[in-house]
Every structure is written in structure tokens, then in C-alpha cells.
Amino acid sequence: MPKLSAAAESWEPRWEPVPCHAWVHPWIPLLGRRHEPLVATVRCKLGNALVGWRAPRATADHDMVLPWKDAFGPAAWEEFVGRHVVPYLRQGLRAVRVTPPKQEDGGFGGVMRWLSVVPARDMARLLEEEGFLGKWQDALCRWLWAARPTVAEATAWHEGWKRLLTPELLADERVRAPIEAGLQKISRAAQGLEIYRPPGREQHAGQASSWRYRSRRRAAFGRGGNSRH
Numbered sequence: 001m002p003k004l005s006a007a008a009e010s011w012e013p014r015w016e017p018v019p020c021h022a023w024v025h026p027w028i029p030l031l032g033r034r035h036e037p038l039v040a041t042v043r044c045k046l047g048n049a050l051v052g053w054r055a056p057r058a059t060a061d062h063d064m065v066l067p068w069k070d071a072f073g074p075a076a077w078e079e080f081v082g083r084h085v086v087p088y089l090r091q092g093l094r095a096v097r098v099t100p101p102k103q104e105d106g107g108f109g110g111v112m113r114w115l116s117v118v119p120a121r122d123m124a125r126l127l128e129e130e131g132f133l134g135k136w137q138d139a140l141c142r143w144l145w146a147a148r149p150t151v152a153e154a155t156a157w158h159e160g161w162k163r164l165l166t167p168e169l170l171a172d173e174r175v176r177a178p179i180e181a182g183l184q185k186i187s188r189a190a191q192g193l194e195i196y197r198p199p200g201r202e203q204h205a206g207q208a209s210s211w212r213y214r215s216r217r218r219a220a221f222g223r224g225g226n227s228r229h
Contacts, residue, residue, distance in 0.1 A: 001034060008041045013049040013064055014057075020045075021067040028071060039071055047084040053091035058110030061088075066117055085117055086126065093130045098139035101149060103160045112164050120168035124175050133178035136161070140182050144189040154186040 004027060011020050020042055028035045046065055065085070069077055089111055096107040115123055127133055144154060162170075162179055169175045185195040 001031070001038070004038055005041065008038055008045070011042075011045060013045050014060075019064060019067070021071070025067070025071065039068075039076075042068065043072060043076065043080055047080065050084045050088040053088060053095055055092070055095065055105075055107040055110050058092065058107075059113060062113050062117065069117070081118060081122075085114065086122070089114055089118065089123075089126060090130060093126070093132050096132070098136050100139055100143040100157050101147070101153060103157065104164060108161075109164055112166070115166055115169070120166060120172065124169060124172040128174045133175065137178055137182055137185070140185060141195055144185060144195060148189075151186060151190045154189070155183070158182055158186060 004024065008020065008024070013020070024035075024038065024042065028039075031038070046068065049064070050061060072080060092107065092111040096111070097105070112123075118126070140154075140158070143149065143157075149157075158179075165175060165179070170179065188195050
């Protein structure tokens with residue numbers, strides 16, 4: 001225990017070449033409850049490491065945290081996720097830029113990788129609270145209105161984002177409804193109809209309560225710009 005405790009105290013999660021779980025986990029069955037202070041040190045170190053989202057590090061951070069899920073125990077794990085992982089993922093979602101026709105640049109995929117840590121229902125709530133899918137719909141509407149992509153281009157972009165969502169997430173109404181609405185907007189734009197996202201809880205900071213856009217066909221008969229309500 002003194003050797004393990006000293007090693008855990010000096011461990012730097014983001015710098016050590018050998019992950020901590022590789023040399024702590026084999027000892028846990030032999031230590032019994034005596035391992036709890038050791039695991040508490042690790043938990044503190046991991047929490048301190050999950051500060052400052054960096055998309056290129058998202059996979060490494062995930063792989064650093066996930067092996068401790070069982071070692072922490074259900075209650076401590078839930079507390080750790082709520083206190084450290086969720087704020088970390090909030091930073092990640094806020095950093096994601098939705099810029100069609102470009103596909104996702106890895107930031108959103110990095111957040112979705114954490115679904116093995118955060119239950120789908122909690123991830124859906126996080127997406128809702130951060131207004132991410134509202135931001136996603138706004139970007140789609142702006143693109144349809146300003147760039148007037150073909151149906152094939154817009155549908156391919158939509159499918160590229162949808163593939164990043166797991167079946168469990170898509171089964172949640174908070175995620176499924178905005179994604180399906182995006183496809184409906186593409187269809188309406190192709191028909192020359194207005195596309196509109198009504199105000200709702202997903203509205204993100206800095207935007208008016210709603211946007212209304214006109215498609216290319218409607219614009220050809222007298223562009224009215226966009227109007228806000």
C-alpha cells in the first residue's frame with residue numbers, strides 16, 4: 001500500500017506513458033477494502049485532469065477514465081460522472097462548430113464517444129440543455145436558405161451527422177425529433193416551401209427565439225429575406 005499510494009500521488013494522468021489502471025487494478029482483489037483510499041486518490045487525479053476540453057484529446061481522456069467504472073463502485077462512479085464528466089462534455093458541445101457543407105470535424109464524435117461512460121438518457125438531456133440540436137437545425141436552415149444545396153447534398157450531410165448518434169440516443173424523443181425535423185426541412189426546401197424552427201427549450205444563447213427561411217424556389221419569386229417572430 002505505501003508503494004502504490006506513493007505512485008498514485010505522483011501519477012500525472014495526461015503525461016504518464018503507462019495508464020494507472022494497468023498497475024493498480026491487479027492489486028485491488030488482494031487489498032480488499034484497503035484499496036479505497038488509493039482509488040479515492042485516483043478519482044481526484046482523474047477529476048482534476050478533466051478540465052479544459054480539447055477535441056484531439058477526447059479519445060485519450062475517455063480511455064483514461066473508462067477502466068475505472070467498476071473500480072469506483074456505482075455510487076462513487078455516478079458522483080464522479082456528474083461532477084467531472086458532464087461539465088467536461090458541456091465544454092465539448094459548446095466548442096463544436098456546425099458549418100455545412102463541411103461534415104463534423106471530430107469534436108462532436110469525440111463527445112459521442114463518451115456514451116460508454118454517460119448513459120444515453122443523460123447524454124440526451126445534456127444535448128437538450130446545451131441547445132446543441134437547436135444550433136444544428138439553425139445551421140442547416142441557414143445553409144438551405146443561403147447556399148441552396150441539392151437534395152442529395154443536404155441529405156448526405158444530414159446522414160453524416162445522424163450516423164454519429166447511437167440507436168439508444170435516436171430512440172430518445174429529445175434527439176429523434178430534431179433530427180427528423182432536419183430531414184423534413186430539407187424536403188420542404190426542395191419543394192420551395194418555408195422552413196421554420198419554432199422556439200423551444202433547445203434554443204441556444206445568442207439567437208432570437210426563432211428563424212424563418214425561404215428556399216431558392218420561393219426566393220425566385222421575390223426574396224423576402226428572413227423574418228423573426
